[in-house]
Amino acid sequence: MGRLADKVAVVFGGARGIGLATVKEFLDEGATVFASDIREPAEEIDHESYSHVVVDATDETQVDEFVRGVLAKTGRIDVLFNNVGIHLGKPLADTTLAEFDNIFALNVRAAFLGTRAVLPHMIERKTGSIITTSSNGGVMGRPGDPVYNATKHALVGMTKSLAVAHAHQGIRANTVNPGAIDTDMLRGTLSSPEEFEAKQHQLVASTPAARVGEAWEVAKAVVFLASDESRFINGIVVPIDGAKAAGALPGNRYSLDFELGVQ
Numbered sequence: 001m002g003r004l005a006d007k008v009a010v011v012f013g014g015a016r017g018i019g020l021a022t023v024k025e026f027l028d029e030g031a032t033v034f035a036s037d038i039r040e041p042a043e044e045i046d047h048e049s050y051s052h053v054v055v056d057a058t059d060e061t062q063v064d065e066f067v068r069g070v071l072a073k074t075g076r077i078d079v080l081f082n083n084v085g086i087h088l089g090k091p092l093a094d095t096t097l098a099e100f101d102n103i104f105a106l107n108v109r110a111a112f113l114g115t116r117a118v119l120p121h122m123i124e125r126k127t128g129s130i131i132t133t134s135s136n137g138g139v140m141g142r143p144g145d146p147v148y149n150a151t152k153h154a155l156v157g158m159t160k161s162l163a164v165a166h167a168h169q170g171i172r173a174n175t176v177n178p179g180a181i182d183t184d185m186l187r188g189t190l191s192s193p194e195e196f197e198a199k200q201h202q203l204v205a206s207t208p209a210a211r212v213g214e215a216w217e218v219a220k221a222v223v224f225l226a227s228d229e230s231r232f233i234n235g236i237v238v239p240i241d242g243a244k245a246a247g248a249l250p251g252n253r254y255s256l257d258f259e260l261g262v263q
């Protein structure tokens with residue numbers, strides 16, 4: 001019996017990377033998964049309990065229709081995974097207002113819309129687990145991407161507040177806070193394979209575990225938060241970052257490789 005047997009899960013941002021890895025873990029654990037993303041999935045998944053639809057998670061109408069459609073089919077949503085996000089690796093002084101508005105409209109608005117669409121149903125059923133992907137930049141300062149980090153801090157604030165407001169109604173809200181994870185997002189911020197190699201070296205130097213993570217390592221934590229094994233865990237941040245957010249490394253470790261402007 002899977003750890004998510006009989007659970008219905010809705011995923012925003014499930015086409016690739018951490019989202020796709022989580023979709024696969026959810027299915028392995030017995031959940032029925034309704035995935036969505038602005039793009040088609042990067043991999044074909046042939047599973048009777050899986051479907052994927054193209055939804056722009058920043059579009060109120062599309063999000064509400066998607067959630068209404070799931071409820072019409074199943075009558076229940078037990079798990080919501082808000083995973084949509086984009087990165088912006090720019091110093092604050094160089095960030096345009098359009099870039100600022102765009103990243104908040106994506107990273108924060110998507111989680112707001114997804115949660116708002118599902119919450120009344122969870123309140124009615126008095127059960128539900130909401131997991132949102134923040135970042136280690138959601139709990140610590142980083143020099144290279146301050147506005148991205150502001151959106152990820154916002155998600156932590158929203159999540160903790162949801163937990164406090166709705167715990168008595170059987171609803172849990174937690175975040176996963178990945179460090180550097182080898183996905184298209186990480187690679188997409190870089191212009192070439194050589195740059196990826198160079199940056200990976202720097203990411204490794206600033207991570208106590210001395211490596212980047214894999215998408216499935218985040219997905220395993222999402223499964224735990226989605227499952228009843230974590231039923232008294234509410235309003236927390238779960239770093240999956242090889243201890244990066246736990247504290248500073250000795251200066252000589254940074255001085256070898258760390259440059260302002262990288263994560």
Ligand SMILES: NC(=O)c1ccc[n+]([C@@H]2O[C@H](COP(=O)([O-])OP(=O)(O)OC[C@H]3O[C@@H](n4cnc5c(N)ncnc54)[C@H](O)[C@@H]3O)[C@@H](O)[C@H]2O)c1
Nearest residue numbers: 013016017018037038056057084085135178180181183185
């Ligand atoms: N990879 C990392 O190092 C890292 C670190 C910390 C946090 N994160 C966070 O993890 C989450 C997943 O990132 P990832 O690394 O798997 O990157 P990714 O780019 O592979 O995944 C992001 C997903 O969001 C989808 N998306 C973007 N805009 C959308 C929209 N308007 N509507 C619906 N879907 C949309 C993308 O198509 C993509 O599938 C993001 O929230 C990201 O900020 C990633």
